[in-house]
Amino acid sequence: MEKVGIGIIGCGNISAAYLKAMAGFPILDIRGVADLNHDAAKARAEEFGLQARTIEDLFADPQIEIIVNLTVPKAHVEVGLKALAAGKHTYSEKPLGINFADGKKLADAAKAAGLRIGSAPDTFLGGGHQTARALIDRGVIGIPVGGSASFMCPGHERWHPNPGFYYEIGGGPMLDMGPYYITDLVNLLGPVTQVAGFATKLRKERVITSEPRNGEHIPVEVPTHVAGVMSFANGAIVQVSMSFDVAGHKHVPIEVYGTEGTLIVPDPNHFAGPVELLKKGGGFEDQPVTQPYADGNFRSLGIADMAHAIRSNRPHRANGDLALHVLEVMEAFHTAAANGKTVTITTTVERPEPLITSLSGGVIAH
Incomplete structure (x- = not known):
């Protein structure tokens, strides 16, 4: 299956786990890493044998299809919107946004552009x-x-x-x-x-x-x-x-x-x-644990599934609808606490399809 070009923005603490796990998914082709602190990008690139680039370079690269957004939470939506505007699918660290309104703005922009968004966590696929x-x-x-x-x-x-x-x-x-x-x-x-x-x-x-x-x-x-x-x-x-x-x-x-x-x-x-x-x-x-991905840290499994979904034209599992629903639920705890009232959730979502086979060898469960 043709590889999917990946650009990573954000080279902080969590990026090492992502980069280590991505090496186990042949479909992912990491085209570069970037950070507002270019020294951090250079250090991470050297550690994993990758190229440190500018954020603008990643957005402009036609070979990059997915921007992986590993910035701090308050930058998730801003970076995601820029990725969509550049014609890229985007997958971010959790949460999707720091509030439901911003998360919905990102989800609506993706739908309008005909692009995919995804979000951690993908641990539920373990x-x-x-x-x-x-x-x-x-x-x-x-x-x-x-x-x-x-x-x-x-x-x-x-x-x-x-x-x-x-x-x-x-x-x-x-x-x-x-x-x-x-x-x-x-x-x-x-x-x-x-x-x-x-x-x-x-x-x-x-x-x-x-x-x-x-x-x-x-x-x-x-x-x-x-x-x-x-x-x-x-x-x-x-x-x-x-x-x-x-x-x-x-x-x-x-x-x-x-x-x-x-x-x-x-x-x-x-x-x-x-x-x-x-x-x-x-x-x-x-x-007995009968499903794959039960023997390590696979932070990027959701990205690999998203890449396979792009190539196979099927829904990806760690998707924007799921992340937006979870964000609304989380915000509702704070709203309920502040107002002293039960909050009704406005979004709904289908449970993602089970993941019953390995993505590592290119074999996927539809």
Whole structure:
């Protein structure tokens, strides 16, 4: 299958994981990397044997079909709109935008231009999550009744070299980590219809303990502990907790409850992990992970699927409709918290098709 030219904008912390994983997908032809800080682009290019280019060069290159946008969240829509204006499909790091209105602007521009947009996370395509979905789809847990989703930590200033953006508008635990959890739950259960939520911001600033900015104080502009409930179109109700304020906890990342059983789903920040099933009257048992991409970090799997979809003229899985729906749901937690009212979700989305075969060898599941 003819390769798809890729241009990468943004050479920060996450770009290394993308570039390492992209090497495993023959369909992806990386034509260059760029960053507003050209030294960062040169360093990343040297590390992976690529060419450091300017952002304008990437937009102008006719051999580049997809711009991969790995900039900070508040730049996702701006860079995405420029990519679309240059006639490129675009795939961004999560979230799609820092608010629903901006995300919809990007989605509408893509539709008007007849171009594709995609967005991380693509971890829901990993073998652990696809195995969990297959069990639900086979009716193993009966009728889905509800579930829980929990991400709680002390904050990213402990480890990230430049953590300020996590606490700016567009950051916070819901927009940062929520995409993994909510995208996976939509993959498992379908679209969300209503959200109720509460949120708190108990500190006005945080102290960085990572290098090289150890000891520096950074302002907090967003809620850092968010909790609430999502109601799904299929009738399931899922409790959610996302926090940068919790020292530790014992909750598993995702549980899905059904009338006939309960499913423990792997951490949605990873592609793999144990899948456990409890059938009514029994105990939890490990389930064999039967789907591909369960033995590593495949951050770019969604891009490879998008590239195959372009060549095969089929929908891609980590698509703009999914990302926009998830963005609306995440924003609804903050809206519900601010207004003290349940929020009705205006978008809906089809669950992406399961991914049951490998993309690495050019074999895809339609």
